[in-house]
Amino acid sequence: MGSRALKPLLLVLLLAAPLAGAAEPGRVEGVVEISVIGPDGKPQPKADRSGVVVYLTGYTEEPPAEVARMSQRDKTFFPSVLPIVAGQKVEFENKDVVLHNVFSRSVARKFDAGKNRPGEKYVETFKKTGIIDVYCDIHEQMVATLVVVPNRAFAVTDKDGRFVLRGVPPGRHPIFAVHRRDEKSDISRAEVVVEAGRASTATLRLVETRVDDSHLDKRGKKYGPRPDYSGKAP
Known part of the structure; x- marks a missing residue:
């Protein structure tokens, strides 16, 4: 094969090399389990486990x-x-x-x-x-x-607490679950190993502790009657 024929072949190989070396992203599938304190003071499973944000850290996008x-x-x-x-x-x-x-x-x-x-x-x-x-x-x-x-690997759980995080680079990543019904902002943390082109699984557990949504206004004071656009007290 002459040198002229080799040059286009070498160019194709050089261009293809970075693509071959790039690791295919994986995904993380799993479930969040939520416990609530029952009337007897003991934890019990919560039926609706929606609204929990699950996300990965360890890299930025x-x-x-x-x-x-x-x-x-x-x-x-x-x-x-x-x-x-x-x-x-x-x-x-x-x-x-x-x-x-x-x-x-x-x-x-x-x-x-x-x-x-x-x-x-x-x-x-x-x-x-x-x-x-x-x-x-x-x-x-x-x-x-x-x-x-920090990145796009996040999801919000459905009623059954299920989630899927897509486009995750291979490696070991911390995984978190955050639920606003947790009064102390307790965050469930675990680690997950993601392999190229494969699905990894994770289970996270939270305890629901918040009993109400009381808070102060933007001035740091208690709320009082105030008119809204309708001219009536809210």
């Missing part, structure tokens, strides 16, 4: 360009639990018929959207990882949670 959304309707946040990647933007839109004032006094991220009328939006960027409790300064019953994670 760029946030998606997509803006995450948490709206307000019927004096409720939708969704009530929202995982995002550090650096991602979140849009808070008032889809209600009353005034709202979204805020957080969490150590991980403090912000105050101010009073927003129906149809108005507020956008905030969350650059650091952490758990952020979100409230409304007008309606005390409105509570939600943002979980800011």
Whole structure:
């Protein structure tokens, strides 16, 4: 074979080498078990195990360009639990018929959207990882949670506590489960080994301890009657 014929062949091999060496991502499948304290003071399994955020750490990824959304309707946040990647933007839109004032006094991220009328939006960027409790300064019953994670390997459990994390690079990774119904922000932690192109399994366990969602307003004071957009007390 002449040198002219070898050059195209060598070029193809050189281009293919990085692709052959790149490890195919794997995935993590599993379940979160939640216990609640029964009337007899003993733990018992909880039937509905939805709303738990499961995520991996150990590596970082760029946030998606997509803006995450948490709206307000019927004096409720939708969704009530929202995982995002550090650096991602979140849009808070008032889809209600009353005034709202979204805020957080969490150590991980403090912000105050101010009073927003129906149809108005507020956008905030969350650059650091952490758990952020979100409230409304007008309606005390409105509570939600943002979980800011370092990469895109996250999921929210279904009613049976099941989850799937996709696109995970091979290796040993810490895996966490966070549930906003846990008063002390106890986080379940384990480790999982992910192999290229394969599914790994994990089981995490939490104990639900929070009995209510009482909290202070954005000034650190107790809530009192205050008018909303309808002119009536909330």
